[in-house]
Amino acid sequence: MPASWIVIGISVAYLVVSLAVGMWPGRKASGTTAGYVAGDRSLGLLVMYFITGATIFSSFAFLGGPGWAYSRGAAAFYILGYGALGFVPFYFLGPRAARLGRKYGFVSQAEMIAQRYGMRSIAGVMAVISVAAFIPYLGIQIKGAGYVLFAVTHGQLPVWLGGALVYGVVLIYVLRSGVLGVGWTNTFQGIFMMLLAWGLGLYLPYKLYGGVQPMFEQIAAQQPQHLLAPGLNSAGESWSWGEYSSAVLMSIIGFSVWPHLFMKAFTAKDERTLRRTVVLYPTFQVFLVPLFLIGFAGVNFGSVPETADQILPHMLMNMEIPAVLVGLFCAGALAASMSSGDAMVHAAAAIAVRDGGVHALGWNLDDAAQRKWIRIAVVVVLLGSYLLTVFYKGDLVSLLLWAYGPVGQFFPVVVATLFWKRATGAGVLAGLLAGGTVTVLFTLYSGLRPWPLHAGIYGVVVNVVLLIIVSMATSRSLKTQNQDYLDVAGTAS
Amino acid sequence: MTLRNALFGLYALACLGAMTWPGYAAFGNRIEPYVLGLPFSFFWVVAWVVATFVVLVIYHNTGEKDG
Numbered sequence: 214m215p216a217s218w219i220v221i222g223i224s225v226a227y228l229v230v231s232l233a234v235g236m237w238p239g240r241k242a243s244g245t246t247a248g249y250v251a252g253d254r255s256l257g258l259l260v261m262y263f264i265t266g267a268t269i270f271s272s273f274a275f276l277g278g279p280g281w282a283y284s285r286g287a288a289a290f291y292i293l294g295y296g297a298l299g300f301v302p303f304y305f306l307g308p309r310a311a312r313l314g315r316k317y318g319f320v321s322q323a324e325m326i327a328q329r330y331g332m333r334s335i336a337g338v339m340a341v342i343s344v345a346a347f348i349p350y351l352g353i354q355i356k357g358a359g360y361v362l363f364a365v366t367h368g369q370l371p372v373w374l375g376g377a378l379v380y381g382v383v384l385i386y387v388l389r390s391g392v393l394g395v396g397w398t399n400t401f402q403g404i405f406m407m408l409l410a411w412g413l414g415l416y417l418p419y420k421l422y423g424g425v426q427p428m429f430e431q432i433a434a435q436q437p438q439h440l441l442a443p444g445l446n447s448a449g450e451s452w453s454w455g456e457y458s459s460a461v462l463m464s465i466i467g468f469s470v471w472p473h474l475f476m477k478a479f480t481a482k483d484e485r486t487l488r489r490t491v492v493l494y495p496t497f498q499v500f501l502v503p504l505f506l507i508g509f510a511g512v513n514f515g516s517v518p519e520t521a522d523q524i525l526p527h528m529l530m531n532m533e534i535p536a537v538l539v540g541l542f543c544a545g546a547l548a549a550s551m552s553s554g555d556a557m558v559h560a561a562a563a564i565a566v567r568d569g570g571v572h573a574l575g576w577n578l579d580d581a582a583q584r585k586w587i588r589i590a591v592v593v594v595l596l597g598s599y600l601l602t603v604f605y606k607g608d609l610v611s612l613l614l615w616a617y618g619p620v621g622q623f624f625p626v627v628v629a630t631l632f633w634k635r636a637t638g639a640g641v642l643a644g645l646l647a648g649g650t651v652t653v654l655f656t657l658y659s660g661l662r663p664w665p666l667h668a669g670i671y672g673v674v675v676n677v678v679l680l681i682i683v684s685m686a687t688s689r690s691l692k693t694q695n696q697d698y699l700d701v702a703g704t705a706s
Numbered sequence: 707m708t709l710r711n712a713l714f715g716l717y718a719l720a721c722l723g724a725m726t727w728p729g730y731a732a733f734g735n736r737i738e739p740y741v742l743g744l745p746f747s748f749f750w751v752v753a754w755v756v757a758t759f760v761v762l763v764i765y766h767n768t769g770e771k772d773g
Binding site: 290293461465489498 | 722725726727731736742743745748755766
């Protein structure tokens, strides 16, 4: 059993270093909203690479990735599969969004869309969906951090206190440095996690089975279906190809329009940087491979963790390995949680104030007041998510699924806004509301689906159809298309 | 639509088909042979991620110089 004080010492040292890295950029950004939310549109390739890559390396990837490979086998490959193409749409959407952002001063996705149609309600609907999606998502990150500290201290540090400690650090650097703090800590934490994932991903199979291939051969001899797609569902029965394939497709559709990722289009220093970020993105994706190896190492480990997501800490705590390694793992898991959580807190707060307050409700705030309110919203959002994790006894992942489908509905809206001249506000709003409703309905009552496909797919189909029909029906009556906007975006007729 | 965009679109469709049904089920979904220690079903997906990276590099570098 590793000495607890070494483990805790390494974790605390890691938190201190993260804080220092996150605090330092606060001196450089200008004191404007564009500085706080979009980093003065100055981010270079290195930081852009890690700030977008960190969305993969969340608590979900670090604990959930091994958990899926362990309990659901080849079903986990879907995460790797959608990642290959998931960011590709951004190659075409990102530069247009960035041009508009520079011209009109946008820092969020919803205000970019609402501006074209001059409709406040669109910003309002998108803000509500976004914030509703972020709170449970953030809750999962907080719980992940709390759980790791709980496990490695053998329960000496309760989950609520561990979560509060880690997110206290996040709160400080997000408040002080805004998106630049997020960017630089993600760069530092991303490098750290890559090294750690490969280290553990190769070490565990060698230590336990004598190598990666021997490990897989042992699994193949006992339960070959574990290594064949589409793998197993959460109940341990075999998953269907329809569910697997539509999950890949829906994830590709929804990935690039997640607000905290999309609004990074407004932070890049130029279009070339944005495009190169997309080109390099699959290299980040490859770092899921060692995380899956860790999960597969658990299949024949012997003892069984309480839940599948705990397989990694479970193995580490039940093996004879140096305390330093456990400490580093702990720091890595905290890094995974923090580097996704910080971007979400920051995005949710900016969206609530800019899109919800200023655009939808028409609050009249000057730049300094907006910055003040965004900082207040950071505290409120973080506190809300924290209280949800402490007091909500249900399953956070299912809460997230509720929100995930509606966020995917942003994709047709973003594409139409940037590429389709005849799109109208009424069409966009109709598609968004109908698509979101269908998705939530089919997520809730999955038995009603005509075919066993991801609920979001039905939403997207309804969304696209309504967007086109309603736009066609209303575009004649709108004499004043926002021509200037279309020129900047480069939307062809 | 330029040839470059058409080829890129074709690749994206092929990749999507290879990651899901029917391409994955037909060609990639076997345990043997092992490649780099990974079962073929795992290696298949990794290989397409790497291929996408290569294709993106080519697509990006053959585009207009301002982009």
